[in-house]
Amino acid sequence: MKTLMRIALRLYPTPWRRRYGNEVRQLIDDGHASPFDLADLVAHAPLAATVRGELSTVKSHLATHPTRVAVVALAIVLPTAVLVVVSVLKYVLGVPGPFDSIEPGATPFVTHPIGETVLILAPYVAFGLAVVPFTRLRVGWTEGRLAARAEASVPLTSLVVGVMSAALIVVMAIYWIAENL
């Protein structure tokens, strides 16, 4: 833990470390080297504050255009949704028509490692775009315990895309478990 904390100190700018680095290192040697202390040191680094600020700006920007963001998220997730639906129709419900009609065109993309990765990640990206800008997650230490609190106020269009993406994630997880376990 002490080593991790010394590494975490590098997140602070050089002038700051010149001024306070030795004092923080002494504090670490004095026994302030718990996971709480590490999290506190990382969370207060100016770099962490900058990253948090940038993410917050992006999140606010996305939240001000919910319909556009939902449409983009839908476009991202649509190919995966189509593939999952036609696969379920063929292999679960015994309706092969839609799957067989798109299979020749889809096979080169689906079997390519990059194409496969894009299709698998698409629901996660779509879910993140559609839902995350409208959620607020607060995580912190309260009296030695990790406390988390989530709030969400998601517009209907984003909610539809979010639920659809989450459903795809679940279906793909079930498929993966059935195939591999």
Add this chain to the structure above:
Amino acid sequence: MSNDRRRGADPSLLILISLAAGPRHGHAMLLDVAAFAGQRLGPGTLYGAIERLEQDGLIEALPEVERRTPYRLTSNGSTYLAGRLDGLQNLARIGRSRMSA
């Protein structure tokens, strides 16, 4: 709302109160704050607050003793702390009187 949030103590104020009893280094400040306020501060919080207080001229570093740098309140810091505590006392008095009304 957690007890921590209810206490809502500002780390800078806790540091100033700790230094009001005399010069202390970082480790001693953390132990003192934990003892009198029941609040655990991390190193990032502590030195973030120390940096701001130094920049505002409310505390100053003393020469290093055994690899530890003690800090003490400046005269501006004492005046500022007295004002903050008066303000808090006033708020507490108003709050209590309204609760008992």
